[in-house]
Amino acid sequence: MSSNHVVFFDTTLRDGEQSPGCSMTTQEKLTMAHALEDLGVDVIEAGFAMASEGDFAAISTITQAIRKPRIASLARAKTEDIEMAARALQFADRARIHVFLASSDLHLEYKLKMSRQQALDQTGESVRLAKSHCDDVEFSPEDATRSDRDFLVEMVRIAVEAGATTINMPDTVGYSTPEEYGRMFAEVRERIPAIDEKGVILSSHCHDDLGLAVANSLAAIQNGARQVECTINGIGERAGNAALEEIAAALYVRADRYGVSSSIKLDHLYPTSEVLGQIITFKPSPNKAIVGANAFAHESGIHQHGMLANPLCYEIMTPSLVGVSRTHLVLGKHSGRAALRHRLEQLGFSPDREELQQIYYRFVALADRKKNIYDQDLIGLLPDKIRENRNVPVSELD
Ligand code: KIV
Ligand code: ZN
DSSP: OOTTBOEEEEOTTTTGGGSTTOOOOHHHHHHHHHHHHHHTOSEEEEEOTTTOHHHHHHHHHHHHHOOSSEEEEEEESSHHHHHHHHHHTTTOSSEEEEEEEEOSHHIIIIIIOOOHHHHHHHHHHHHHHHHHHOSOEEEEEETGGGSOHHHHHHHHHHHHHTTOSEEEEEETTSOOOHHHHHHHHHHHHHHOTHHHHTTOEEEEEEBOTTSOHHHHHHHHHHTTOOEEEEBGGGOOSTTOBOBHHHHHHHHHHTHHHHOOBOOOOGGGHHHHHHHHHHHHSOOOOTTOTTTSTTTTEEOSHHHHHHHHHOGGGTOSSOGGGGTOOOOEEOOSTTOOHHHHHHHHHHTTOOOOHHHHHHHHHHHHHHHHHOSOOOHHHHHHTSOHHHHTTOOSOGGGOO
16 A cells, blocks of 8 residues: 555444434444445444444444455454454454544543553553454554644554554544644654654544534645544534545645545545434535535526536536536526526527516526525416427436
């Protein structure tokens, strides 16, 4: 794998599932895992084996059905968690144990009631134990972005010496800013030469509490991270995790800035988002980038005119690039004659200039009263003479 390859670590089934209303059955997780495999993700975090029997069963089932991506289980830095993760992963062709332990004083003091020295000792011991079960071990100092930097570096150094192959530095509470998060990666890498010497991969894991999860993930990549942890539709604890589809699209559309490659099949992004939406029974908000219902919809007359002249005027990628079937010119009170004519022509009607003008007046009056204008509404506005001269089948109506 070249050093320009960014590993996509999908945690929809673990961190994503931790968001309210997103819990999934084993069967649903399996359906989602197949979609993630088709999408081309490199690693699927299938659950947290110790958390519940359901999580254990889902991880084990997924390892037996999914062959291409590596399958990971989360584990606290505790013997029983690590052994449970190893058991859940026993049938995997390629497994990963993902061990985490808090590194911030806040978490150590209030949540774990543990001293810094105890945390350092536990880091080494837990990574060594995980390593005795599995070659591929990821270590995450939880709350890395709010941790004392020297202590964080010490903890990461111990994890690397103990054999961790990936070091993930989470912005657990979505507190960091892009330049700060990026700088943390540059500094840790600089202060621990063994990271590059041993080929250890640095990973980002960002939450969206300030709406910066994707920006922070991209900043990490610019500073040497070669794994991003993310979820479909950005689901996850509280405000969610970094959205996979946004990172993948940004890396492609702005390849001039990032210059990295990935295995993500971009045209699977929208279909994968749809699979998740059906499983958890809610869709991303309509204005969500890439996969929201309005991501490729244009209503204003000026935009619609520009789109009809050349889609590049208002779209930085084609809908088909990310698996959306077509651009949607929404007819509403801001639309102009160009879009109205375009839709009428698609429906098989060809009014002349004057007729179009008359239809347009009626259309604007209707659009002022009605939020959604459907094709049937448009047809209702047409004079009989035009309606009778239609040349496409009625089945093409919306
Ligand atoms: O947000 C976080 O810190 C996590 C870790 C367990 C990786 O999800
Ligand atoms: Zn998280």
